[in-house]
Amino acid sequence: MRIATGYAQKVALDGITDRQAALIKSQEQLSSGKRVNRPSDDPAAAAEAEKVRSRQARMDAEKRAVGYAQQQLSNADSTIGDATSLLQNARETLLRGANATNNTSDRFTIGANLSAIRDQLLAVANRSDGTGGFVFGGQGANSAPIAADGTTYNAQPGTVQVGQELSSPVSLDGRANFTASPTGAGTESIFAQLDAAIAVFKDPAATAASAAAIAQSTLGSVDRSIDRLGVTRATVGERLNAIETHLKDIENGTIDNASRMSALTDVDFAAAISKMAQNQTTVEAALKSYSTISKMSLFNFL
């Protein structure tokens, strides 16, 4: 069959152009490190990569929120620890006060000690969470949640929660823990209980017996308060464990996502380099054969 010279030239040139396009494509894959540089490179992989990217974005957000809860709860844990050791101090002081042989001066000293402990406990109960809120801020407080009288709670009782997959509190309920703790037969404020004892101990007119008696009953309140904070602390501890597990899950999920993403869109360098070498060879071959064939003409022999 005869072939028109012009057509033969066009076919040869098209061949070179096509092979150069393939070479540039493998060069693009190698330089970007991506096999999928636009959806048409692999539509199914591009669509799934969108979902993996989104899943990872959710995980990152969850990690930040839960990480924040972890920080808040660690802070809450040490705050409870501080409150508990203050209550232990109060307990020891009250034990001293429960001795009916204390003289007026002893009792006044004990009252002054208790008063100092009470003020420190109030400061701990109103401790800031370091991010503008309060550890015992309940469902949100704009100012110190526990009033100076120790019985008014300036927030709504409950907790603030964060996280979608794992819901974690980032605040504690100041009412149940301090200002109106259930006793099983009504509620009491540990501050009000301490205040009642302090009043008696500091009163020079009070008798040693009445001071010993109130020390004894206040010891009951302090013990209940220590128990309650212990329960709260245990809950915080459990939640911290759950958060740790959850963060580990997120970490594993992140690794899974990264490897899935890589499998979907990353280039296999070994394969791409060999493909690139192959494309390079074909371009060279096409150029060489073109230059050889285009030189062949009967006119050269006339």
Added chain:
Amino acid sequence: MSNLLRIGSSALNAASIQLQTTGQNIANASTPGYVRREAVLQEAGNNGTSGFIGQGVNVAQIQRVYDELLVRESNANRSGAAQDTARSDGLNRLDNLFGNPETGMGAAYDTLVASFADVTAHPSDSSARGAVLAQVSAFAGRASQIDGQMQQLADSAHGQMSTEVNKANDTLKSLAALNQQIGNSNSSISAPNNLLDQRDKLLGDLNSVLRANATIGSDGAVTVASARGEPLVVGNTFSQLKLVSNELDASKLDIKVIRSNGTSVQLAPSEIGGKLAGLAQFADSDIGEARARLGQITAAVAMSFNDRQALGVDATGAAGQALFALGSPTVSPVAANTGTAQLTASVTTGSALKASDYSISFDGSQYSLTRLSDSTVQSFASLPQVVDGLTVSLGSGTPAAGDKFLLRAATSYVSGVKSMLSNPARLATALPVTTVPGATNTGDVSVSGLDISAIGANTNQPVSITFTGAGTFNVSGTGTGNPTGLTYTSGMTVSYNGWSMKLSGTPKAGDTMQVVATANPASDNRNARAMQALGDASNVDGAKVIDRYADLVGEVGTRAQSAKATGEMSQRLYDDAEGARTAVSGVNLDEEAARMLEYQQAYQAAAKVIATANQLFQSLLQSFA
């Protein structure tokens, strides 16, 4: 002897013409449209006096070497390749718009959702609130940007269509003029080869713009008709094309064929074929569908966040205002309508919206609404009606039978999408009410899942639930009607005044549960958590935002990929057809070189014949000397 001289000189002449023809072929080896020529030789007749020797050779004609069937095939494949390549080129550009996942709509959406997660941790921090508003604005901006880029691609394809139409019009005019010239010169014996070459080249060029069938008459004049049989060139008369707006959807282009007698017919680009059809398919169908999908996602996101924002209260306790503004759907009557009806449409349910526009027709008693994406038809006797999350109403006037309207829905939302809030305090991170269990409760009744269905006048009025025993309770508070003696079961839902909550556990007589206005909305994160949870809600016609977006990316990729394959395939078919055509009609330089040698030898031989005749004559003269 004089006969020998005549034979010799006719052979010399023939060889000379053959050499010239070869020279012409060599000269035009790379001239587009050139068809190689051959000198057709014919033995010169007998003079009748000296037997049947003959009188040498005549050049009967200079013939164009071509095969009409191959020309026809090449032209048909050329319009197919032009159509598929034009669409593929367009889709390739669309594909690039979705190339980087990190700058896509999906990433913008995920950043928005993450900003809600951050504000749940720091609701009272105005920079965290501000970050949400910034992401609302960024999401709206990203949607507008991608939609705008797609619109530009469509505009550019429409611009190309206009260039192609101009080319086609010039070609049609030239073909009619050539018909005239060919008709004039064809009467003589030698065919006007250069004019015929020009004509065939123009027919080929026309076929890259649109699909044109050519029929060649006995007089050499060509009749050109569109694929649908609409005559475009007849003799020396020709039609002209004009781009016009589609009657129903003015953003799409149709092609009007204006005949030489002034009458006209309007064709869809798909009926025209060629590059025009490929460009229109890309601009009006591929881009249109991608924009509709983007519109559906954008509207569903905007509406679901707006709806949730409306159920919350901001840092000051005021009801949440819309986060997003959205373009409104429009209904345009067709110019030919005889009735006076103006229809209106509005979005009712963002999560029910489809990725489609609609056509509405009225037949005198019934309205038929056709969803353009899948041609689903729904009929109604009256308006307003709610369809696919849209409320369609009769705004004013009366429709007449045969009236038509275009409801631009999914392609209208993105045009108006933007962020509405600039004050971080306006972000409704809080719920309007909070539950407070009685401090002295002795039972273990607790609340879960407090939520708002709608904020009403009484929503934040305090409501008390007082248990009168383990299985009964009373309710008191404005808006509740103060019912008493209600039955309690653990896990039941109690709802009043637009809120609802689930109560569980076992209460003791005297236990209470209060629902009161949220005291510190600035530090409440409950509604922000609900907005964060929208991130993975099935709020786009039953699917998650990211799944719908991934579908859009996959669809664009699939179309670009298959259009590329189709384009390459039809280009190959055209190349093959062109190979077959040029195998007959193209110039092969080696062949011409060989012919040149052949004709050169023939020329030399003819010269020898003349020389011989001359010698014979000389010998004869010498014999008389």
